[in-house]
Every structure is written in structure tokens, then in C-alpha cells.
Amino acid sequence: MNIKDILTAPEDENLFLLGNEAAVRGALESGVTVASTYPGTPSSEIGDILSKLAKDAGIYFEFSTNEKVALEVAAAASASGLRSFTFMKHVGVNVASDSLMSLVYSGVNGGMIILSADDPQIHSSQNEQDNRYYARLANIPMLEPSNPQEVKDLMKFGYQLSEEYQIPILMRTTTRVSHMRGTVNVDSLKKGEITGFFHKDPQRFVPVPEVARVNHRILVEKIDKLQTEANNTSLNQIFYDGREIGIITSGSAFNYMMDVVEENDLPVRVLKMTFSYPFPEDTVLEFIKDVEKVLVVEEVDPVMEKDVLAVLGKNGVDKKVHGKLDGTLPLIYEFNPEIVRHGVNKVLGIETSTKSKENEVLTLPKRPPTLCPGCPHRAIYYAIKKSIKDLNLENVIFPTDIGCYTLGIESPYEAGDYLLSMGSSIGTGCGFAKATQQKVVSFIGDSTFFHAGIPPLINAVHNKDNFLVVILDNRTTAMTGGQPHPGLPWDGMGDPAPEVSIEEIVKATGVDFIKTINPLNLKNSEKTFKQAIQHQGVSVLISKYPCMLIRNRGRKKNFVVEVTDECDKCMVCLQDLSCPAIHLTEDGSTSIDAQLCQNCSICIQACPENAIKVRKI
Amino acid sequence: MKTYNIYICGVGGQGIIKTSIVMGEAAMKIGKSVVMSEIHGMAQRGGVVSTELRIGQSHSPLIGDGEADLILAFEPLEALRSIEKISEDGCVVTNTAPIMPFNINDSDNKYPKMDTILKELESRSGNMYALNALEIAKKAGHILSLNMVMLGGAAAVPNFPIDRTELKESMKDNLPDKSLEINNNAFDYGFNIVNSK
Known part of the structure; x- marks a missing residue:
């Protein structure tokens, strides 16, 4: 696939897309004309692709100085009637949150989606915070896709919902969705308005206390109506009809759950939460009516689990809820099929047969990431x-x-x-x-x-x-x-x-x-x-x-750096520089891997014996 | 249809993600259901990179221990690190050219001898194929074609679910035109070596 296919693929074509690439296609199918971000794993590829396609697509894209600015750029575009898209890693939402909280009060005109790419397991972050809390904190509707096709489809759904209720939408992906690749059947593209117009309305857009008080009431009313939407949506789908456990799940956890159920033919039914905030209380009540027990399978925090408990409490339903709070599933890190299998078996009272690991004969050296050669x-x-x-x-x-x-x-x-x-x-x-x-x-x-x-x-x-x-x-x-x-x-x-x-x-x-x-x-x-x-x-x-x-991308080398016979094995280059291109040879001296070496020359300068030299090639 | 699970591992910069996309897209084009998981970000700076590809019916792209039908290892130490993934009758195709971890000199655990690695892999998989993909790639015309040597090797293992011709089509769609000849040669070398074993 060529990156350009994301823009040019005609309706009904199948593309093999990353979740992040599918988000771009979804934006283009929704007529988004302003997009902004600050790069952060696992959301970065969305921006990389938009920066390559925006011109041809006739839309505006920017790398903003930070996530708050990115959100503000998109918010103003939306206030001016354009559809806007801003996306960031989970901790980026913290940076943007000050403006996010007010934005939800004043609402949007053109549809707006804020995509938060969460990072359970902390693959490439400083924490594994669960941004579903932001949906609750800011009172912003949340969509949770499980695979690239859903990412694309939910972008389209999200923009409609956003415009209908004049409220921004928070889409939450996780690393395993952002970086999951799968078949995406595409729809046709939509041309959005390129130039908006801002109709002044300070009684809505300037949250001085008297305005903010009114806006808060309007927001609560919107959320109330949106809860009815969430209760009635076909997005929150039920799979299977077993009666022993009613499993409520979302995002990547849904994928693991489905694989486990299909493999083992379990007596369960599964409620997939896709439109997950406002929490669809009626859907949940109806779903658990005919099951003996409830299991909530979610990453990372017990967010829905607490919501389920609240629904049960509110309605006086006495039913056991399993999940993270009772230790059925781990409280931290991402799930995988094995963890989910173990959890569901616990609730079913089945012994999980753990495949015994063979005794490791070797303890392997680790391979941590490091600064590149020449860095x-x-x-x-x-x-x-x-x-x-x-x-x-x-x-x-x-x-x-x-x-x-x-x-x-x-x-x-x-x-x-x-x-x-x-x-x-x-x-x-x-x-x-x-x-x-x-x-x-x-x-x-x-x-x-x-x-x-x-x-x-x-x-x-x-x-x-x-x-x-x-x-x-x-x-x-x-x-x-x-x-x-x-x-x-x-x-x-x-x-x-x-x-x-x-x-x-x-x-x-x-x-x-x-x-x-x-x-x-x-x-x-x-x-x-x-x-x-x-x-x-x-x-x-x-x-x-x-x-x-x-x-050095595409640069041809005209010299190589080599350790000469003058090396007295002092190990300064090896130990103090710790460059991946320098390694120990069998005779105890050092040697430079010409493939890895980027000719930065710092080892030449660091060598106390002047034993590292340049050779022209 | 049973899902065919491919676990691909190696070191950042070896072309692992590109190889996985070539495979996955080929599978999609012949109408198979396929999901894949990639690692991006910090790990790519000389760290371990792996992708997981599941062809058949599955929702999740993750491969559990004992579930991989094929481990395709671009680096021998990484083959060993991922060996718990191998299924009972699974295959291993490994490159034998090592890449030392940058901190190996300070590491308590030394890089195992190649014989030891290969013996251990053989003891865990009845279908182990080892090839020096680096040397083969050089012979094909460029060291960066190492990933296509590995792809060729994968294509030759018994029960691999995608044909050679389909993979080659996908290579055309996913690799730069100017290096296609070298990459095709690299693929063929890899295929023939594993196929003759």
C-alpha cells in the first residue's frame, strides 16, 4: 500500500490499515478540514500521514506547539463551523485539559473529535492513565473502537453526533488499537467547507461566571439526551446468549474476550461498549437481567465496573459484579487473551490450565533501547x-x-x-x-x-x-x-x-x-x-x-572510522561512550561496525591514544 | 478455518514492520481475514521490535505463549527470547547474524554462542530453519534486503498460508520500484534455502 491510497482509495475498496491510518481515512470521509496535533506515541502516525496528505486532500493540518494549542486551534475552527480533528497521546490530554473543560461547556458548531491514544502497559509513556475518566470529568461523550475498521466508522458517527448535539466527542484508542493493522473497507470521501465564519456569541463562548453557569446546565441537559442515544444505539452490541456470566467490555479487551469465548464455547454473553459515555444504564440493566453474574473486562482502571455497580445500586439489583475491584482481573497493565481467559474461568469456577513453561536453560541478555550511533x-x-x-x-x-x-x-x-x-x-x-x-x-x-x-x-x-x-x-x-x-x-x-x-x-x-x-x-x-x-x-x-x-538519510559515506593497532585497550570508547557501533573483539581490543557507524567522530576525539582514525573510501 | 499465527521479531531498523505489512496485505488481497499488531515508539531505538500477525478468524492480534505457528526471527537472540510463543508443531525461521545489545559488555548475561542458540531452538521446534540472512542479503545486492530474505524463508515453510506469487505482488505494492529487483532476488534466495532443507 502507498500512503496516498488512504486518500485516493475509492468507495468499497479494502485497505490494510493501522488504527491510526484508519482515523485519517475516517476524518477524510467526514469532511474534516482542520486538523492539529502535538506528536506522541501511540498517536503519532495520524499526524505523520496527515502531514503527507493534507495538501492533496485540500485540508489544513498543523503540528502545534503543544496539545493545548492543538485543541484550541481545532476548537476555534469548530466554533467557526468547520469540522475539526485533534489527536494526542493520553498524557497530551492533560496538557489540553484546561481548555477542554471549558470547550465542552460552550460546545461546538462544526463537528469536533478529540482522539486520545492511551498507552496501557506504558509501552512508550510515563504512566498508563485511563482517559475514560476525562469523559466523566469533562462530561464529554466517549467512543471506544476495538479495531481499525471501527476507528474509521466511529469517526463518521462521531462527527454526526458532535454536530447534532453541538458537543465535542472524545474517542479513546489504546496502543493495541492505534497500532493494530487490519482490513478496512472504505466509504467515499466527503468535501468539507474550507473557510468558516465565526458568528459572535459571547453569551455562549466567553465563560464568565454567569455564562458558565448557564452553559453547565445546557451541558447536563445535552448529556441527559446523549444518554438516551447511548441506550438506543446499535453500537453497543450484544454477542452470544449464555446465561452464566454477562460480560461487559470495550476496546482491546473486547477482542481478547471474543477470542476466548470463541475458543472455549463459554456459557456467557458479551456486551460490547462502543458508545461508552454517557454510560448507557438501561442497556446495562436490560443486559444483566437474565444472567447470573456480571464480569467487567476493561483496560486499565475499573471505570465501567464502578458505573455498573452504581447502576445496580441505584436500581436495587442484587447481583455479583466481578472485575478488577474483587481481584478477578489485574488492576494494572494491559490485558491479553491469557489474562482474560484466566479471569473468566475464575468466575466460572474452572481451573485454568496454565501451559507450563519449560525450564529456561539460559538467562538472556536484555536489549534495552538506546541512543543511536552518531546521536x-x-x-x-x-x-x-x-x-x-x-x-x-x-x-x-x-x-x-x-x-x-x-x-x-x-x-x-x-x-x-x-x-x-x-x-x-x-x-x-x-x-x-x-x-x-x-x-x-x-x-x-x-x-x-x-x-x-x-x-x-x-x-x-x-x-x-x-x-x-x-x-x-x-x-x-x-x-x-x-x-x-x-x-x-x-x-x-x-x-x-x-x-x-x-x-x-x-x-x-x-x-x-x-x-x-x-x-x-x-x-x-x-x-x-x-x-x-x-x-x-x-x-x-x-x-x-x-x-x-x-x-544521514540517503547520504553516502566517503570515509570510515576505524580502531587502529595503536589501541591500548583502555576501553574509554567502549565504556564511556557506549556507542552501539563500538564493540569488543575477541583479542580484547575494540572495533567499529562500519554499517552502524554514522561518522560522528566523537570516538576519535575521546580516544586518549589517538588510536581511532579516519580512512577515506 | 484455523488461525495461522506468525510472530516476527528482531531489532529496531531491520525492516520488520514492512515485512509484516507485505505479508498481511497479501493475505487480505486473497480474501483472508488478517489482524496484526505493531510496536512503534521508544523500542525502535535499538531495542526489541516484534509484530504479531494472525491470519484466519481472530479479533485480537496478540499471540499467546504456545500459539505461534511460525516464529520469524530477524536476529538469533530474539528468536530465543520469543521461543515460548512456539506451538507444538510450529516452525522457526531464524537469521544467524547476531546484533549485540549495546550494553552487552556490561551485561551479567553474555550473548549465547550461536551453537547454543540453535540447539535450544531445535529442542523447542521440530521445524527449525537457520540462515545467515545478512550474508544472503549482501549477495542479493544490499544488506537492507535482509527482510525480504526472511520473508522468502517464511514463504517456504510447510503450511505457510500465502503463496509466493501473492507475496511478490504485495512486495511490488509496498517496496520502492528501484530496489525491487534486489528484493526479489533476496526473497528467492531465502525461499530456496529454506525450501531445500
Whole structure:
């Protein structure tokens, strides 16, 4: 499949799509004309594909500076009558939540979907928060697809519902849906309005207290009507007609449940919750009427389980509810068919035959992710660690941030001591500088700096803090696959765009020590770092060099880097740099894998014996 | 119809996801029901990458222990790491060219000897095929065709549910035109080696 097929495939064609790709097709079939995001796994591919297709589709797409801005861009488009789509990883919704809460009050004109890609199991995140709580917190209708076909179809359904009730819709996927690939039968595309018009209505759109009070009442009334919709929808489907257990499930958990039931022919019936908030109380009551027990199978928190218990309590129904709260299913991490099988068997009173694992004869070495060969972050980490040793500094605190450079927590760099969220390295830097006498060096990436690093930097200057911020500017949003950000001269549509200078922003905050260095020049990095860390006040070092994955794409090498016979086996290159391209040979010296090596040359500079050399090819 | 489960594993950057898409799309085109799970994000930075492909009737794309009909391992250590997935009569096709974990020198557990890995794999699967896909890919014209060597190898195992011709069609749809010849050669080399065993 070519990416373009997502845009060009005619009605009724089958495409083999990722959940995230299906979301794009769903948006295009719904006439979405404004889309915005800040990249984050597991939602990133939606933006990657839109950035490739938006122009041909004749719609607008942007990588916004952060999720809050992304939501605001989409909200205003919707208020102006256009259909808009914003999407982000689960923790991105936290960033957007301040505006989300108000947006639901004032509502939308053009349909609007906010897609939250949750990450049960924490495959690529800092937590596994369950964003179904946001549906309850903000009072926003929720749709939960289980596979790519449903992602696409629910986009279309969601836009209709959104417009009918003038309310944004929250679609919740999880990693196993976002990154699940399956057959998607597509419908025809819909052309949406390109230009909207905003009809002023401050009594609706400006939530001063008197307006917000009215809006809250309107919202509650909408939710009441939407509950009737949820009770009557055919989306919340019942499968099988066994009487022993009524299973209520949603999302990925539904897939596991169905496989388990089909395999074992269990005496159960399954209610698939797709339109899951407002919680369809009547549907649930009706469903459990004829079953002996109830089992709720959901990821991650016992959200529906508590809703079911409330429905039972409210209606005076005495029926046993199993799930996470009674320990039938685990409280944390994602499910799989085995976990679900085990849970349902417990309720049925069947012994689960666990396949005995064969004795492991070998304990295998782990393969953790690491900084790529040639990564400029490795160079700056090396220089900083060495400088700190030279200066005999002890107990230096390294608040870190979110990006590839978080991998710097690993040995030998050990350059990550504290992390909360996007931008937290600078805010917590302020706190450590105030609370301790220790030296503080905060690490933050370029995209993360734009996202949430600027307000805390202003805070640091204004509150007269004393610490060093190292901005790791690798000219891209690397961890999520290389998306552009405001510091680059092009935008999310691939058009030329003004390049916002990090250095000028830092200067404008009043930081008086600011230096930009090329991290691949180790001597200069060490010299400048030593000045910076000894400077009183807030100092900023911008370590600027492009990500090797981008810089060297399609580049032909004209030299190779090799370890020569002069190597005295001191192991500095191997142990202090820990580059994946450098390995130990059988005779105890080191060797460089020419395939992996990106010719960054830092090992040449780091070698005390000058034993690593360049050879022209 | 019984579901045919394929577990594909290796290291970030080896072309595992692309290979899985070639397979999955080929299955879809011949009217089979297919679901697949991919890993994106942090793991791709030199970490373990796996995809799970289920062809037949299933809702979930995840393959449990003892359920894989085929383990297609792009890296031998990763073959061993995933061996619990293998079903009783499942096949293993593994590349024998190792990629050392970056921290192997500091690791308490050394990288096992290749003989040890292959013996262990053989003891767990009666149908184990080992090939040096890296060398074969070089012979085919480019090391990046390693994934198509592996795909060719997979296509040759008994009961593999997709024909060679269908896979080749799917390769045409999913790979750049300019490298198609090399990739086709790589596929054929892989196929012939496993087929002759």
C-alpha cells in the first residue's frame, strides 16, 4: 500500500490499515478540514500521514506547539463551523485539559473529535492513565473502537453526533488499537467547507461566571439526551446468549474476550461498549437481567465496573459484579487473551490450565533501547560527565525531560535524575536550585522546549535561580519519528515557515549566560560547559546538531572510522561512550561496525591514544 | 478455518514492520481475514521490535505463549527470547547474524554462542530453519534486503498460508520500484534455502 491510497482509495475498496491510518481515512470521509496535533506515541502516525496528505486532500493540518494549542486551534475552527480533528497521546490530554473543560461547556458548531491514544502497559509513556475518566470529568461523550475498521466508522458517527448535539466527542484508542493493522473497507470521501465564519456569541463562548453557569446546565441537559442515544444505539452490541456470566467490555479487551469465548464455547454473553459515555444504564440493566453474574473486562482502571455497580445500586439489583475491584482481573497493565481467559474461568469456577513453561536453560541478555550511533545527545552527555569529573563536582542533579535524550538515564551517562512531564526539567530545576545546595543541570529537547519549557525558564530568571539548562536541539521531534517544530523552517504541511529561534527566546527571557555549541566538538563542549556551570544565575547551553537519523538519510559515506593497532585497550570508547557501533573483539581490543557507524567522530576525539582514525573510501 | 499465527521479531531498523505489512496485505488481497499488531515508539531505538500477525478468524492480534505457528526471527537472540510463543508443531525461521545489545559488555548475561542458540531452538521446534540472512542479503545486492530474505524463508515453510506469487505482488505494492529487483532476488534466495532443507 502507498500512503496516498488512504486518500485516493475509492468507495468499497479494502485497505490494510493501522488504527491510526484508519482515523485519517475516517476524518477524510467526514469532511474534516482542520486538523492539529502535538506528536506522541501511540498517536503519532495520524499526524505523520496527515502531514503527507493534507495538501492533496485540500485540508489544513498543523503540528502545534503543544496539545493545548492543538485543541484550541481545532476548537476555534469548530466554533467557526468547520469540522475539526485533534489527536494526542493520553498524557497530551492533560496538557489540553484546561481548555477542554471549558470547550465542552460552550460546545461546538462544526463537528469536533478529540482522539486520545492511551498507552496501557506504558509501552512508550510515563504512566498508563485511563482517559475514560476525562469523559466523566469533562462530561464529554466517549467512543471506544476495538479495531481499525471501527476507528474509521466511529469517526463518521462521531462527527454526526458532535454536530447534532453541538458537543465535542472524545474517542479513546489504546496502543493495541492505534497500532493494530487490519482490513478496512472504505466509504467515499466527503468535501468539507474550507473557510468558516465565526458568528459572535459571547453569551455562549466567553465563560464568565454567569455564562458558565448557564452553559453547565445546557451541558447536563445535552448529556441527559446523549444518554438516551447511548441506550438506543446499535453500537453497543450484544454477542452470544449464555446465561452464566454477562460480560461487559470495550476496546482491546473486547477482542481478547471474543477470542476466548470463541475458543472455549463459554456459557456467557458479551456486551460490547462502543458508545461508552454517557454510560448507557438501561442497556446495562436490560443486559444483566437474565444472567447470573456480571464480569467487567476493561483496560486499565475499573471505570465501567464502578458505573455498573452504581447502576445496580441505584436500581436495587442484587447481583455479583466481578472485575478488577474483587481481584478477578489485574488492576494494572494491559490485558491479553491469557489474562482474560484466566479471569473468566475464575468466575466460572474452572481451573485454568496454565501451559507450563519449560525450564529456561539460559538467562538472556536484555536489549534495552538506546541512543543511536552518531546521536548528538551521546556527545554532549559524554562531554558533561567528563567535565563534571574534571571539576570534582559531586551530587549534581540532572532533571531530565521527554524525548530520546531520556535514554540518557542509562549507564554510562546516568544523566537523568528526575522527570515528571513535558517541560518539567526546567520547572523542577527551579525547585532543586531553591531547595538544595547541589548543582543542577536540566536537560530539555528543542521540541519539548517549545512545548512547555518557556514559562519555567521565565520563572527561573525572574525568581533569580542558579542553575544550568542544556537545550538539546537536534532539529526535530526525534522520539516520535522526526516531526517538525517551530524552530524549523518548514511546517506540518511541508511549506516554508518562519524559524523561531530558541536562542532569541532565551535571550528575551533575560538569561545572561547563553552559548550555542556543536556537541560533536568535544573539547569546545567541555570548555563551554565548565564556564556555564560555574556561572552564577540561570545559564543556558544550546547543544545544536541534527539528529543522525535525519541528517544521514540517503547520504553516502566517503570515509570510515576505524580502531587502529595503536589501541591500548583502555576501553574509554567502549565504556564511556557506549556507542552501539563500538564493540569488543575477541583479542580484547575494540572495533567499529562500519554499517552502524554514522561518522560522528566523537570516538576519535575521546580516544586518549589517538588510536581511532579516519580512512577515506 | 484455523488461525495461522506468525510472530516476527528482531531489532529496531531491520525492516520488520514492512515485512509484516507485505505479508498481511497479501493475505487480505486473497480474501483472508488478517489482524496484526505493531510496536512503534521508544523500542525502535535499538531495542526489541516484534509484530504479531494472525491470519484466519481472530479479533485480537496478540499471540499467546504456545500459539505461534511460525516464529520469524530477524536476529538469533530474539528468536530465543520469543521461543515460548512456539506451538507444538510450529516452525522457526531464524537469521544467524547476531546484533549485540549495546550494553552487552556490561551485561551479567553474555550473548549465547550461536551453537547454543540453535540447539535450544531445535529442542523447542521440530521445524527449525537457520540462515545467515545478512550474508544472503549482501549477495542479493544490499544488506537492507535482509527482510525480504526472511520473508522468502517464511514463504517456504510447510503450511505457510500465502503463496509466493501473492507475496511478490504485495512486495511490488509496498517496496520502492528501484530496489525491487534486489528484493526479489533476496526473497528467492531465502525461499530456496529454506525450501531445500
